Amino acid sequence: MxxxxxxxxxxxxxxxxxxxNSEKTIVLWNKWIEKTSRRASTETIGKSLSKVFPETIGSxxxxxxxxxxxxxxxxxxxxAWNLHTLPLFKTESTDTRLMQSLMIKPxxxxxxxxxxxxxxxxxxxxxREALLRxxxxxxxxxxxxxxxxxxxxxxxxxxxSHELRTPLxxxxxxxxxxxxxxxxxxxEKARGLIEVANYNTTRLLSIINDLLDIEKIEAGKMEFxxxxxxxxxLCSQVVEHNQNYAQSHNVRFECHLNKRPMLVSADTHRISQxxxxxxSNAAKFSFADHAVTVTLNExxxxxxxxAIQNHGNGIPESxxxxxxEKFTQVQGNQSASKGSGLGLNICRAIINKHxxxxxxxxxxxxxxxxxxxxxxxxxxx
Amino acid sequence: MITLNELQHDTLTEIINIGMGSAAAAxxxxxxxxxxxxVPDISFSSIDTIQDNLSGLDTNELASVRQGFDGELMGDxxxxxxGDKSLEIVRLLLSNTMTIDNNDFSxxxxxxxxxxxxxxxxxxxxxxxxxxxxxxxxSLPIYKQGNLNKLMAPSDQTQTVLILRVDxxxxxxxxxxxxxxxxDIQSIDLLIEHIDRYINSIPS
Ligand SMILES: Nc1ncnc2c1ncn2[C@@H]1O[C@H](COP(=O)(O)OP(=O)(O)OP(=O)(O)O)[C@@H](O)[C@H]1O
Ligand SMILES: [Mg+2]
Numbered sequence: 001m002x003x004x005x006x007x008x009x010x011x012x013x014x015x016x017x018x019x020x021n022s023e024k025t026i027v028l029w030n031k032w033i034e035k036t037s038r039r040a041s042t043e044t045i046g047k048s049l050s051k052v053f054p055e056t057i058g059s060x061x062x063x064x065x066x067x068x069x070x071x072x073x074x075x076x077x078x079x080a081w082n083l084h085t086l087p088l089f090k091t092e093s094t095d096t097r098l099m100q101s102l103m104i105k106p107x108x109x110x111x112x113x114x115x116x117x118x119x120x121x122x123x124x125x126x127x128r129e130a131l132l133r134x135x136x137x138x139x140x141x142x143x144x145x146x147x148x149x150x151x152x153x154x155x156x157x158x159x160x161s162h163e164l165r166t167p168l169x170x171x172x173x174x175x176x177x178x179x180x181x182x183x184x185x186x187x188e189k190a191r192g193l194i195e196v197a198n199y200n201t202t203r204l205l206s207i208i209n210d211l212l213d214i215e216k217i218e219a220g221k222m223e224f225x226x227x228x229x230x231x232x233x234l235c236s237q238v239v240e241h242n243q244n245y246a247q248s249h250n251v252r253f254e255c256h257l258n259k260r261p262m263l264v265s266a267d268t269h270r271i272s273q274x275x276x277x278x279x280s281n282a283a284k285f286s287f288a289d290h291a292v293t294v295t296l297n298e299x300x301x302x303x304x305x306x307a308i309q310n311h312g313n314g315i316p317e318s319x320x321x322x323x324x325e326k327f328t329q330v331q332g333n334q335s336a337s338k339g340s341g342l343g344l345n346i347c348r349a350i351i352n353k354h355x356x357x358x359x360x361x362x363x364x365x366x367x368x369x370x371x372x373x374x375x376x377x378x379x380x381x
Numbered sequence: 382m383i384t385l386n387e388l389q390h391d392t393l394t395e396i397i398n399i400g401m402g403s404a405a406a407a408x409x410x411x412x413x414x415x416x417x418x419x420v421p422d423i424s425f426s427s428i429d430t431i432q433d434n435l436s437g438l439d440t441n442e443l444a445s446v447r448q449g450f451d452g453e454l455m456g457d458x459x460x461x462x463x464g465d466k467s468l469e470i471v472r473l474l475l476s477n478t479m480t481i482d483n484n485d486f487s488x489x490x491x492x493x494x495x496x497x498x499x500x501x502x503x504x505x506x507x508x509x510x511x512x513x514x515x516x517x518x519x520s521l522p523i524y525k526q527g528n529l530n531k532l533m534a535p536s537d538q539t540q541t542v543l544i545l546r547v548d549x550x551x552x553x554x555x556x557x558x559x560x561x562x563x564x565d566i567q568s569i570d571l572l573i574e575h576i577d578r579y580i581n582s583i584p585s
Contacts, residue, residue, distance in 0.1 A: 060407065071507040072452060072518035075500075080471075080493030081411045101492065106518055125489070 016088070016100075016119030022069050022112060024048050033119065036088035036098055053087055061085050061102065068106040068115040077102040079122045086119065099123045158215045161208045168208065172201045203338075210342040214326065217349040224267040224353055228377060231262040231271075231304055235294055238275040245280060250288040251310070253279060256295040262304045264374040270350045274358075275306070277343035278370045282310035284335040285368070299373060307371040314362040323360070324348040347372070383425040383541060383569055389576050393509075394423050397545060400508025404501045414551060418501065420560075422546045428537055428563075432529060434544050437557050438463055440529040446498025447525065447532075450506055452517040454572060456540065456564035458506060460498040460547075462556065464526055467494055470549070470556055495522040501547070505560055513575040541569050 010017050011030045019028035025048050029041040037044075039052065049065070050057045060082060064075035077085055079101045088098040101122050107114040175198040178186065186194065216222040239253045246253045275294075282292040290311040299305045315323065315330050322328050327341040351358040351372050362368040385393065401418040408416040426434045444467035446460045462470065471490045499522040510517040525532055540563040549556045564572070 060411070063407065067503060067507065071503075071510055072516060073503040073507060074448070074519050074521045075503060076492070076496050076522055078489075078492035078496040080489055081496060103521060105521070108518075 015121075016117070018049070018117040018119070019107075020049055020065060020069075020115045020117070022114070024050065024065060024069070024115075026052065027114070033088070035091055036119075036121075037086070038089065055087060056085075059085070061104070064102075064104040065115050065117075068104050069113045072106045072108075072113075074106065075104040077104070079125075088119070090123070157211060161211050161215075165205070165208050165212070168201055168205045172198065172205055175201060207340045207342070210340060210346060213346050214342055214349075217346065222270075222349075222353075224270060226265050226267055228263055229266045229268055229271070231264055231266075231296055231306060231374070232257045234266075234268060234271060235275060235296060235306060238272050239279065239294055242276060242279050242283075246283050246292065249283040249286065251283050251286045252291050253283075254291045254293045256293060258296040258298070258304075260298075262296050262298070263377045264304060264354075265377050266354055266374060267350075271354075274347045274350050274372065275308075277347055278308045278372075281339075281343065281370070282308050282312075282368075284339070285312045285333055286310040287312055298376065302376045302378075303373045304376050305371050305373045307369050309367055309369040311367055312365075314364040314366065314368045315360065316362075316364065320360075324358070383573075385425070385573070385576075388580060389573065390423065392576055392580055394420060396508050396512045397423065397505055399512070400504040400506075401501070401547070403508075404504035407500050407504075408497065412551065417548075417550045419548050420545045421548060424544050425569075426542045426544055428533070428540055428542060431542055431544070431561070434542075435461065435529075435559055438559065442527075443529060443532060444494065444526050445524070445532045446495050446502065446522045448499065448502050448522045449520040450517050452510075453515045454509075454517050454564065454568045456562055456568055457534075457537070458502045458519070459532070459561050459563070460501055460558060461532075461561065462558040466556055466558075467526075469554075470494065470497065491524045495524045498522050498524070501560065505545070505562075509572070513572070513579050515571075515575065537563050540564060541566055543569070543572075 007028075010028065013030065014032060016033040016036065017028060017030040018026060018033055021027050025046060026044050029039075029044045034040055037052075044052050050062070056062050060077060064073075064077060067073040067075060079099050082102075083099050084097045085100055085102055088100065090096045090098055099122050101120045103116075103118040103120075105116045105118070107116050175194060177183065178194055179191075179198060213222065236255050236257060239255050243253060279292065279294070286292055292308065292310045295307045295309070297305050297307070313333055315333070319328070319330060323330075324344045324347070326345045328344070329339070329341045348358050351374075354374055356372055356374045358370075358372040360368065360370045397420050401420055405416045405418040408418075424434060432440050438461065442464035444462045444464045448458050450456060450458060471493045502522065503519055506517055506519055509515065543562040543564065545560040545562075547558045547560050549558060
């Protein structure tokens with residue numbers, strides 16, 4: 001191609017082109033650069049770049065130009081780090097600087113080193129980028145605010161719960177004593193009212209204890225004391241303790257223990273808590289006059305399964321995912337004693353801490369079985 | 382396989398570390414925070430065993446910046462980082478709180494990483510070229526992501542590889558990467574010859 005034609009192309013192309021010789025003197029200044037810098041090539045050719053753009057002295061661009069001329073390095077100055085490398089402006093406005101990406105390339109010709117600068121206008125892509133960044137940082141802020149709010153709320157709930165627990169404990173204690181006849185015969189009219197008060201304060205206390213447990217688990221502060229336990233023994237104990245509860249819901253608890261010892265490493269107190277909640281749920285959501293059965297079996301991989309089965313309305317399959325979350329309660333499963341929906345969440349946290357597994361199967365209007373599996377310890381050890 | 386004697390090895394490591402020092406200085410200005418780059422180790426490998434020399438990187442998911450070079454030495458220089466780490470580097474450097482995931486690695490960030498790679502790769506090349514008196518021209522950086530095989534061109538198969546382990550640290554973060562130079566055997570021989578010449582020129 002004709003040499004003059006090539007020059008014409010370089011002058012008219014739609015990116016900015018500047019060529020410097022080895023002294024960093026401008027030898028080519030194309031139309032695009034004229035337009036955006038507002039300097040005609042007649043003003044700039046033959047001058048050094050630092051004369052025309054004093055702000056580039058000592059800049060990354062200056063270093064990159066030296067690198068190209070002296071070491072033959074190509075360089076990229078992306079808009080990510082250097083938005084406004086050269087003082088170039090948008091055509092339509094006097095003081096909006098162009099956002100640019102620059103490419104710096106060494107060229108040797110006739111034994112001379114030159115440096116080619118290609119300048120790209122990236123204003124549009126950067127605007128999009130900036131918008132995206134703004135949006136994401138907004139949502140990060142919102143998330144942070146929500147997290148802080150939720151933390152404050154948790155702290156608040158926990159403080160209030162602690163404050164409530166002490167007086168409530170003494171109220172239930174006092175009511176218990178009154179009902180027990182310690183202060184003498186209770187008039188028949190008063191007894192009913194005191195029983196209502198006693199029932200509700202007990203319930204309140206258990207909700208507060210649940211809240212505090214959850215808070216502890218979530219903060220990783222619940223302590224577990226592991227020891228070797230025979231689940232047969234533990235189950236029959238807990239079932240015994242809760243027979244009264246079963247009676248109040250017109251059901252019976254039946255225990256099918258295993259003939260062999262079911263030794264696991266567990267925190268007795270916490271596993272009792274799991275059993276108590278599963279038993280209370282089974283009783284609460286059972287048809288009247290049915291048995292709730294507790295069975296212990298060895299299952300695959302040296303695990304033991306404790307299963308608690310009741311007859312009742314059951315739980316739709318759609319709850320498989322969410323039932324163990326806080327406050328999930330099955331719609332339409334009414335029970336005389338209303339819970340807070342925290343029990344199963346606590347159970348899961350406790351079983352997880354034991355590296356165990358908890359779950360349920362349910363056939364609607366028939367049997368519902370909740371189970372948890374724990375690893376058996378070798379009795380030889 | 383090519384091995385360097387102790388003196389050659391130390392000399393080359395030293396030269397490259399000087400180059401990385403200037404790259405770190407340039408980057409510190411860009412990010413307005415202290416950046417340190419060091420090269421604790423260099424070694425040679427053939428292309429088939431390169432994987433064994435990239436310890437600490439999962440070669441299934443790499444981010445790379447590649448630049449060709451030619452002149453007296455010919456080949457390709459590559460900067461390799463763990464794929465997911467590369468985004469972290471850019472974010473850290475841009476001190477940005479964006480929470481987009483890897484797939485959304487934007488052009489903008491690819492360009493930002495290309496520039497980082499360009500600075501590091503040029504610094505290594507210039508240090509070698511200027512100290513050992515070579516003429517080398519480098520081309521523009523190209524960003525690519527993928528497994529090691531995908532990042533290598535078919536023509537790389539015949540090349541010998543000079544591998545530099547690079548530790549980049551900023552604030553409290555340490556990021557491990559590698560710079561590799563893929564060169565033909567003539568270039569490697571020439572490189573060693575120049576190292577020897579340089580060693581002999583140092584008055585002892
Ligand atoms: N055996 C069951 N049969 C039918 N539904 C059940 C059964 N067990 C649990 N559920 C459903 O799961 C919900 C959650 O149980 P969970 O133990 O977490 O809370 P709760 O018993 O309502 O209250 P809390 O245990 O905190 O006093 C119950 O409200 C009930 O809707
Ligand atoms: Mg419950």
